[in-house]
Amino acid sequence: MTTNARSPRGRWIEGWDPEDEVLWASTGKRIARRNLIFSILSEHIGFSVWSIWSVLVLFMGPDIGLPFTASEKFLLVITPNLVGAVLRLPYAAAVTRFGGRNWTIFSSAVLLVPTVLALHFVQQPGTPLWVFVLIGATAGAGGGNFASSMANITTFFPQRLQGWALGLNAGGGNIGVAAIQVIGLLVIAFAGNTHPAYVAAIYLPLIAVAAVCAALGMDNVDSIRAEPGALREACGSRHTWWISALYVGTFGSFIGYSFAFGLVLQTEFGFTPLQAASWTFLGPLVGSLSRPLGGRLADRLGGARVTLWSFALMAAGTAVLLVASAWGSFALYVTAFIALFLLTGLGNGSTYKMIPAVFAEEAEREVTAGGEAVAAFAQARRYSGAVIGIAGAIGALGGVGINLAFRASYGGEAASGDGALAVFLAYYAVCVLVTWWVYLRGARGPGQGPVEVPRERTAGAGRV
Template identity: 55%
Template sequence: MRTLRHSDDPILGEWDPENVEQWDDGGARIARRNLIWSVAAEHVGFSVWSLWSVMVLFMPTGVYGLSTGDKFLIGATATLVGALLRFPYTMATTRFGGRNWTVFSAFVLLIPVSATIWILANPGMPLWVYLVCAALTGLGGGNFASSMTNINAFYPQRLKGWALGLNAGGGNLGVPAVQLIGLLAVAWIGGAAPYWVCAVYLVLLTAAGIGAALKMDNLTISGVDLSAMKRAVANRNTWIIAALYIGTFGSFIGYSFAFGQVLAGYFRDHGDAPGQAALHAAQIAFIGPLLGSISRVYGGKLADRVGGSRVTLWVFVGMTAAATVLIVGDGSLAFYVTGFICLFVLSGMGNGSVYKMIPSVFDAAAQSKRFATTEQRADYSRALTGAVIGIAGAVGGLGGVGINLVLRQSYLTSGAATSAFVVFAVFYVLAAVTTWAVYLRVPRSAVESPGADAGSPVAGSAKVSERLG
């Protein structure tokens, strides 16, 4: 058992967010303080993870020797490592404590940020050097899983959609933030040394790490361990939800890395010089991730009201329509921007709604198992929810890898992105059908839990309980 930073705090010593009296008598304040600094650290982590999506825009082929395909590969490498690290990061807060791990995960990112400055200040490196450095920035992608698992333990079921949506949305804002800071840096100092934007993050990482050390707490309640991960892996809901998250978060992070390059290619094809094309692309690219990050919060909040599965279904219907706009509008900047902005907003909402589904599904599963005490039921739900948050986050991140690789292949094959958009549209249709078939098409006699997702029935139907548990 870990030692609490505030070992004499009776609330932290006996933490139970479902206890309304404890929550009203200081628990909400403690949870909010941890949420604020969790968002701060995760935000900077996302920025570092996305750092190369900005850097490649200002790396002329004649100077750095990297083709468009190489740049997509760099983005895919950072995305891949960030996704895979979410598996171990999920269990890190249970093993080391939420406060302790947040401090470590912030300070360790000083390494790839410093390396990026040095590598880009010395152009002409072989491709593998850029790939290694991009892989190290993937450490920032792992922060999402540990942050979400930690905040999940701090908040009651009735507020998880909002809390997880705010935590993730604040983290996702790190993507447009680094793109905007990169744009401002180029506008201020010119395109000759845009990597000095990294210096900003050396300061922000230090501030986030110190703030987490001073303001966050460790919890001693049960969390995600290998046992919980094994139970989650064996539950089919884990993989269904993870597949849905590929369509939402995978789209968000994949498009965040690729949008700027797609726009830069468009501007080059229409007569802009490489430097001018990159600047024009940067002026637009940050808008999509910005709106997608903000919409995530509202997606979670809406899911609290009407059900995560219902919101998720309509998100995928909308994303199919947006991908269709990109297919039919190939060659038009207005269609490109409109289609991508819609995809960003909808994928952000879907991120929030899918993550609302996770605690709802496993809370319903816990109720169906008829544990002897409410504490046992809460421990089961919390552990499974935390494990699935990490697994879904990792698998969803791999969707971002897929998007960059599919776009890369599309450009190599045809010189355009149209065939990639067809692939994405087909996936969104399949995701919509899956959401409806598994979480909305339920027996009419099924009884729904008062606090559960509107699409997640509980033990009122033995058939449905079997599915959930």
């Protein structure tokens, strides 16, 4: 394994194979951890910028000359969510084309665009809604960072450690949602609710730091270069669509609730910006911290089993939310909502762990049936990398659905979120059935338990 630090195309590591135990113990582990740390930093800032409008809308009102309705504010948080979801596929593909280090530098630096635009316009009274919608669309670039970061990091770690590594990477990134909401709370507490530009201003130097750290501390690896057609081939696998549907329920819920939580509290209980901001960061924080735990549990117990229980408990938590809404109990409502965040984090980690496990098990069955081992596991790695991008994009669309449902529910005559919650409960119930039917029926379904990939079967299987 060599590092070509002088290459004009950027710093590349050649011959990278994390399944090689000798290389992993000598230098691989150190390199993988270093790249993971700076990947988390970049993804963390990306999530913060992606979700910045979930904070800025709390400031919008007559006091700053932007008296938008609840429905219009939901539109402002839906827009970056949608654009971020759409960008995830090209961002995942960009890593295989340009290299993880190179793309992380670019994807971090480009976040200056939505942040500077928000800084300039958010305190200009009378600015029309469509201007903010366009600015919110540029913030979607932060959502694309997730797919490129996850596709990159999965290549650095051996299969037996991917649940934990992907959980840390995603969880550290997800905390960016909670972080920007804490910053919003501090701005409101110390400067009042008429200075939303301060929120954007704080992130300008942080974006620069993330880009510089990626340039100085990350590497490109040759094994991430994809052969043509990987995404197309992955689309032909039924597991791509089953796992994507499950990820809609886990990550879609996490990001959708993260964007909507503050507005829900304002609309449901008539909270002031300070009151709403005092609670909104707790849910995303808990959900982010529980994601690595979900990956760790999946490494030990099997991704499908952890995912099944996550969805079952999410359905129960949503039912409690409906009860709390009927009773008008703020304490029960917030407790149930934060529990939902925790469960989405567990489900996020376990569902993503299912991706490499499912395709590794399919490769194992192919080899048992007489197939060639190296080719089978090479295809499994290619599929895993492609499905990470596909599931990430489709899952993020779940967040759009969450906010559209809340917008429609609160925009009706009842002006209540109960209609949206009933839809979410039904979807979680469907996900319980899908997880059991597809992945847990029988003695051992794909993705049920951890798979140890034999060393001799991974040689040459490094192309994702």
